[in-house]
Amino acid sequence: MASPEIEALTQALAKLPGLGPRSARRAVLHLLKKREAALGPLLSALMAVEERLSTCSICGNIDTTNPCGVCADPRRDARALCVVEEVADLWALDRSRLFPGRFHVLGGRLSALEGVRPEDLAIDSLVRRIAEGGIDEVVLAMNATLEGQTTAHYIIERIERFPVRITQLAHGLPVGGELDYLDEGTLAQALRARRPVG
Amino acid sequence: MASPEIEALTQALAKLPGLGPRSARRAVLHLLKKREAALGPLLSALMAVEERLSTCSICGNIDTTNPCGVCADPRRDARALCVVEEVADLWALDRSRLFPGRFHVLGGRLSALEGVRPEDLAIDSLVRRIAEGGIDEVVLAMNATLEGQTTAHYIIERIERFPVRITQLAHGLPVGGELDYLDEGTLAQALRARRPVG
Numbered sequence: 001m002a003s004p005e006i007e008a009l010t011q012a013l014a015k016l017p018g019l020g021p022r023s024a025r026r027a028v029l030h031l032l033k034k035r036e037a038a039l040g041p042l043l044s045a046l047m048a049v050e051e052r053l054s055t056c057s058i059c060g061n062i063d064t065t066n067p068c069g070v071c072a073d074p075r076r077d078a079r080a081l082c083v084v085e086e087v088a089d090l091w092a093l094d095r096s097r098l099f100p101g102r103f104h105v106l107g108g109r110l111s112a113l114e115g116v117r118p119e120d121l122a123i124d125s126l127v128r129r130i131a132e133g134g135i136d137e138v139v140l141a142m143n144a145t146l147e148g149q150t151t152a153h154y155i156i157e158r159i160e161r162f163p164v165r166i167t168q169l170a171h172g173l174p175v176g177g178e179l180d181y182l183d184e185g186t187l188a189q190a191l192r193a194r195r196p197v198g
Numbered sequence: 199m200a201s202p203e204i205e206a207l208t209q210a211l212a213k214l215p216g217l218g219p220r221s222a223r224r225a226v227l228h229l230l231k232k233r234e235a236a237l238g239p240l241l242s243a244l245m246a247v248e249e250r251l252s253t254c255s256i257c258g259n260i261d262t263t264n265p266c267g268v269c270a271d272p273r274r275d276a277r278a279l280c281v282v283e284e285v286a287d288l289w290a291l292d293r294s295r296l297f298p299g300r301f302h303v304l305g306g307r308l309s310a311l312e313g314v315r316p317e318d319l320a321i322d323s324l325v326r327r328i329a330e331g332g333i334d335e336v337v338l339a340m341n342a343t344l345e346g347q348t349t350a351h352y353i354i355e356r357i358e359r360f361p362v363r364i365t366q367l368a369h370g371l372p373v374g375g376e377l378d379y380l381d382e383g384t385l386a387q388a389l390r391a392r393r394p395v396g
Contacts, residue, residue, distance in 0.1 A: 003250075003251065003260075003261055003262050005243070005246045005247050005250055005251055005262065006247065006251070006260070008239075008243040008246065009240075009243040009244060009246070009247050011243075012236070012239045012240040012243040012244075013214075013240065015236055016211075016217075016225040016228060016229070016236070016240075017221070017224050017225060017228050018216070018217060018221035018224060018225060019214075019216060019217065019225070023215070023216035025286070026215050026216060026286075027214040027215060027216060027217070028247075029284065029285060029286050030214060030215050031214070031244075031247070032247070032251065032260050032285065033284075033285075033305070035248075038210070038213055038214070039244070039247070039248060040248075041206075041210045042207075042210040042211065042214075042244065043241075043244045043245065043248055045203070045206040045207040045209075045210040046207060046210075046229075046237065046240065046241045046244065047241065048203045048206065048207070049203050049204065049207050049226075049229070049230070049237070050233075050237060050238075050241055052201075052203055053201065053203055053204070053230065062201075062204070062230050063201055064201050064203065069201075086227065087227060087230065087231075088223065088224075088227050107231075
């Protein structure tokens with residue numbers, strides 16, 4: 001029988017998204033077989049994350065400093081605020097280097113199915129940031145899903161009383177998208193938002 | 199951008215079998231979001247494994263003691279030795295509680311494709327264990343794959359000079375196997391090894 005230590009590690013890994021009990025067992029065996037090449041680096045990486053990373057108290061980003069590097073960067077345009085669902089979305093937008101402003105991470109999306117209510121998300125703190133002033137534009141960069149759009153509508157209701165311009169990411173054809181392979185929803189959005197050319 | 203700590207953790211997780219760069223990133227975000235429920239337990243489970251587990255110097259099993267619990271168990275039949283490819287195979291056979299003897303873990307299988315040669319596996323130590331005497335039967339429990347069977351044949355050549363009975367796991371229909379859905383190789387094995395009934 002596997003020892004209790006191995007069982008505990010298997011169960012901890014099995015809780016990660018993308019890994020189930022069987023693949024977690026395979027991962028554990030890989031770690032045990034490659035102790036120095038795999039287990040050591042994973043352990044020290046986890047310890048570094050555990051010790052050094054914290055959540056930014058302003059925007060909800062995860063970084064080694066608080067406020068995070070984005071919030072503390074004086075070259076960033078403090079008048080533009082981009083609202084995203086998750087930290088991963090912030091990183092994706094930040095990797096693209098297309099948005100010069102700051103961010104606000106909600107920590108999820110409204111979902112009746114999963115029981116996520118407005119008070120479970122960082123919406124009150126978003127309203128406070130906007131109420132404090134100094135922000136001209138709020139970009140709602142929610143996912144193009146039903147829940148993302150529901151969340152965006154809820155936020156619009158909460159912040160439309162402030163003198164800020166509220167914008168949303170455009171919906172339409174993705175780059176390289178072939179009409180034949182796109183879903184009807186995307187096609188409908190692209191057609192509805194069609195623009196004059198020439 | 200994600201901090202170097204997060205990049206390092208993503209890369210360490212991406213090396214696990216079953217996880218790629220994208221799913222590793224998702225796993226990292228899950229760990230960051232559920233620090234206390236997910237990151238903490240995973241970290242302590244990894245530390246326990248790192249600190250307490252070692253490889254049995256007799257059979258290659260992984261356990262908290264050396265020799266391992268199986269090798270140290272006096273109720274086990276020391277005259278029967280089951281040779282397996284991986285520690286996981288040992289655990290699978292041990293879970294079934296069907297084999298009363300001891301084990302020998304090769305640590306892999308011969309593979310020209312992956313460059314695994316006899317000296318990369320625990321074959322010399324197997325030959326030594328058998329040469330020391332006290333063993334009546336050696337059960338070759340390799341996987342029913344080309345490489346597993348190649349490994350079995352190589353081991354037979356190395357140990358057939360000793361006065362031990364060498365057996366192999368039976369090949370044939372798996373329990374619940376429907377003929378219609380089985381591959382031809384399994385059907386051929388089952389037909390070749392057919393037995394008289396009644």
